[in-house]
Amino acid sequence: MTKTDENLKSAFAGESQANRKYLAFAQKAEKEGFTQAAKLFRAAAEAETIHALNHLGIRDEIESTLENLDAALGGETFEFTKMYPEYLEVAKQEGNKQALWSFDVANKVEQVHANLFQKAIDALKAKKELEKVDYYVCGTCGNTVEGEPPEKCPICGAPQEKFFKPS
Numbered sequence: 044m045t046k047t048d049e050n051l052k053s054a055f056a057g058e059s060q061a062n063r064k065y066l067a068f069a070q071k072a073e074k075e076g077f078t079q080a081a082k083l084f085r086a087a088a089e090a091e092t093i094h095a096l097n098h099l100g101i102r103d104e105i106e107s108t109l110e111n112l113d114a115a116l117g118g119e120t121f122e123f124t125k126m127y128p129e130y131l132e133v134a135k136q137e138g139n140k141q142a143l144w145s146f147d148v149a150n151k152v153e154q155v156h157a158n159l160f161q162k163a164i165d166a167l168k169a170k171k172e173l174e175k176v177d178y179y180v181c182g183t184c185g186n187t188v189e190g191e192p193p194e195k196c197p198i199c200g201a202p203q204e205k206f207f208k209p210s
């Protein structure tokens with residue numbers, strides 16, 4: 044990897060984080076009644092996404108959809124088999140209950156994502172069309188379900204109204 048490749052990778056990570064951070068800042072600004080500051084954060088967040096995607100596009104990490112599904116499955120599997128179990132252990136030792144909750148629900152949802160990606164991979168490999176279903180995401184824990192939102196989130200217990208359908 045050249046130095047510029049490393050820089051692209053690091054800039055992609057930074058811009059991606061700035062995007063999510065600015066969206067969180069916008070929510071806070073909205074709550075505090077600073078509508079214009081919220082607008083500015085959302086505009087800057089969009090711009091950071093464009094930068095992130097520009098950086099990512101140069102590094103040839105976006106392959107065919109089948110390869111991308113495989114990469115996604117690999118990432119999710121790493122998270123729920125290695126990364127989160129280790130993070131959970133440390134959070135337990137340190138008695139950080141909020142981090143425990145956050146790591147725990149993410150850990151469970153990554154397993155759900157891995158299953159969904161695996162299902163899509165199997166269908167593509169069998170040269171089948173992916174089943175046309177809607178996906179719903181739990182606004183509390185990120186649980187991702189096919190078809191209809193459950194009455195209660197099986198991962199975090201949030202009520203059905205917390206689920207939304209991504210466009």
Ligand SMILES: [Fe+2]
Nearest residue numbers: 119152153156
């Ligand atoms: Fe995931």
Ligand SMILES: [Fe+2]
Nearest residue numbers: 181184196199
């Ligand atoms: Fe949930």
